[in-house]
Amino acid sequence: MAEDQFSLFSTGDAPTQREMANSSAVDFDTIPTDGSVPILPGVYPDLTTLGNHCRGCQRCGLAHTRTNVVVSRGSPTAPVLIIGEGPGQQEDEQGRPFVGKSGQLLEKILASVRFDTEQDVYICNIVKCRPPDNRVPTAAEVAACKGYLLEQIRLVDPKIILLTGATALKSLLGVKSGISKVRGQWMEWEGRLCMPIFHPAYLLRNPSRDKGSPKWLMWQDIQTVRAKVDELSGN
Numbered sequence: 001m002a003e004d005q006f007s008l009f010s011t012g013d014a015p016t017q018r019e020m021a022n023s024s025a026v027d028f029d030t031i032p033t034d035g036s037v038p039i040l041p042g043v044y045p046d047l048t049t050l051g052n053h054c055r056g057c058q059r060c061g062l063a064h065t066r067t068n069v070v071v072s073r074g075s076p077t078a079p080v081l082i083i084g085e086g087p088g089q090q091e092d093e094q095g096r097p098f099v100g101k102s103g104q105l106l107e108k109i110l111a112s113v114r115f116d117t118e119q120d121v122y123i124c125n126i127v128k129c130r131p132p133d134n135r136v137p138t139a140a141e142v143a144a145c146k147g148y149l150l151e152q153i154r155l156v157d158p159k160i161i162l163l164t165g166a167t168a169l170k171s172l173l174g175v176k177s178g179i180s181k182v183r184g185q186w187m188e189w190e191g192r193l194c195m196p197i198f199h200p201a202y203l204l205r206n207p208s209r210d211k212g213s214p215k216w217l218m219w220q221d222i223q224t225v226r227a228k229v230d231e232l233s234g235n
């Protein structure tokens with residue numbers, strides 16, 4: 001079965017993913033299970049289809065150890081799209097991103113500048129399945145999953161993307177700098193406004209609120225983001 005799916009996309013005569021996406025009968029069962037075969041931009045008509053397909057994904061080895069695929073939560077029309085590294089244990093169990101301790105802190109950070117997590121943000125991860133023992137996802141796992149993320153960004157079309165932590169920054173923008181050096185800086189990627197910020201898990205390990213501490217810096221950054229969203233929406 002997997003080989004049939006793979007060969008469908010590797011023969012010259014077979015329809016490409018884009019041709020299939022543009023045709024009225026899209027058979028998403030034929031999206032390649034081999035993670036090295038890319039998911040092309042524009043293949044998903046909407047986020048619901050993406051989510052349904054993603055939940056059956058077998059594109060990398062994480063499919064064997066996950067409990068649930070963790071696609072997203074929040075609003076599909078949000079102005080702010082937040083990207084984490086990958087699901088942890090609680091997220092794997094519940095099938096929703098950022099629902100554990102890091103997620104609770106993220107909620108507080110967002111609420112502090114009146115961002116409603118159901119309306120104002122769309123939250124997802126670089127990889128949609130939990131890496132065992134919460135290890136950093138491998139380059140191959142990131143690559144296998146990247147098409148989903150790029151499609152999420154295209155379909156949500158946010159005004160601002162927030163990259164939480166070094167893995168998110170490196171995996172999407174290819175920027176390898178330490179997060180402490182670049183957090184709070186606006187960056188442009190594919191015509192989109194992005195900002196790297198500390199990962200909430202890092203803030204949990206560094207609880208000081210003193211001036212200049214990671215938590216204090218996060219407070220500056222999220223206020224900058226709030227101001228930019230207001231500016232871009234004409235408020």
Ligand code: URA
Pocket residue numbers: 084085086087088091096097098099100102103125
């Ligand atoms: N950490 C992440 O990066 N993502 C989650 O969904 C949870 C914890």
